[in-house]
Amino acid sequence: MSDFFSSAWSWYVAIATVAALIFCLAMLIIASRRKVVPGVDDNSTGHVWDEDLRELNNPLPRWWMVLFVLTIVFAAVYLFAYPGLGSAKGSLSWSSAGEYQAEQAAARQEMSVVYAKFSGKPFEQLAHDASAMAIGERLFANNCAGCHGSDAKGSKGFPNLTDSDWLYGGSPEAIVETITKGRNGVMPPMAAAVGTAEDVRNVANYVLSLSGSPHNAIAAQLGKAKFGACAACHGPTGGGNQALGAPNLRDKIWLHGWGEDAVIAMINQGKNNQMPAHGTRLNPEQIQLLGAYVWSLSQSKLVAANGQ
Incomplete structure (x- = not known):
């Protein structure tokens, strides 16, 4: 203000x-x-x-x-x-922000007993703890479902968390880092680097060919040489780069839309996709349980095998 x-x-x-x-x-x-x-x-x-x-x-x-x-x-x-005379804080120095912080501190203190029994446990162990997963599921519903969906399968622009395709890696450490710090995935507009509008169309068809998606084979062959402008991030074979958050173009997972028109729009316009950081909203214990729950969504077969 x-x-x-x-x-x-x-x-x-x-x-x-x-x-x-x-x-x-x-x-x-x-x-x-x-x-x-x-x-x-x-x-x-x-x-x-x-x-x-x-x-x-x-x-x-x-x-x-x-x-x-x-x-x-x-x-x-x-x-x-109390505050009421302009910006004067009052003799008690009370504020709604301070009241909220005090309530949050009291809630954290009360819940610390619940989280204590999960502290330090690896994701593999937490994934088999029904009480830990119940807490993780509620944390997901309150903080993540708005974007990724209640079933965690995402939608256009919001990643599916139940598959094995991870932009920044699906290890426990990477998931915790993503939740804590957030992510800002940026693809710059690449039309100028690729060339003419026809070159952009050819590259789009080449990108589609990498995953075996329907494409124009002749245009794809012509676009292969121009794909070099994209290889710096997506790799020479289009396999992606988790260190940069560059998607794997060889699978059939299309986060921002599928088809020639969608790929052309991405090349021409670029994309800035951001996941907000939750490190200030959730404490480390909550992030650990939430991360374990998210990790378990894409490890259902492994979790089931280890649970037998």
Whole structure:
């Protein structure tokens, strides 16, 4: 907010708040001085309905005045103790952010007992622990399912976590790093490096041919030589590079769409795909259980074999 508002706004809010309280108090004092002597003062406002129904201007009831004064006193005490006068923090230095952090710390402390029994255990062992997988599944539903789907099979632009195709590697260490730090996969637009629009089309068909997908064989043969512009990341044979997060072009897994048009669009426009880091949302124990759950999704056969 500091990028949009100067400190003058803080002073404006503080002055307006104090002025409103003073105004309310002044109005109460003025109203309390009003006295009406029965039989002497004409306490009518001059408004008459149905010939004999007059609107009176009686003083405020004392109980109402007392309650109003108490609300002003309460407001003054509140503003002294809590933030409310512009950017002033109040004598208690309370904040919603601090309250949230305290609640999170208390929750972590309470859950530390639960996570303690899983600490230090390898993924292979955690994958056979029903209670560990139950926690991992709930963590996945709360933090990952929004992008990867409740079944973890992903969708266009969001990787399928149940297959064996890992952009950055499927080892326990790589999965933990991905969850903790996030990933930012960038493919720059390559049309200028490839050549003409016809060259781009030929390269797209060559890429399709690497996985045995339907393609134009003649165009693919012409595009083979131009594929050198892509080999720096995807490798000379199109096998990908997990160190860079470059996809394997030899399988039939198409993260951002399949077919000649989709590949041409990727070459022309590039792609910037980002997975956010969860290291600030989840503690290391949670990341360990979540990572073990994600790892188990693509290791179902191994997990089943080791569990027998």
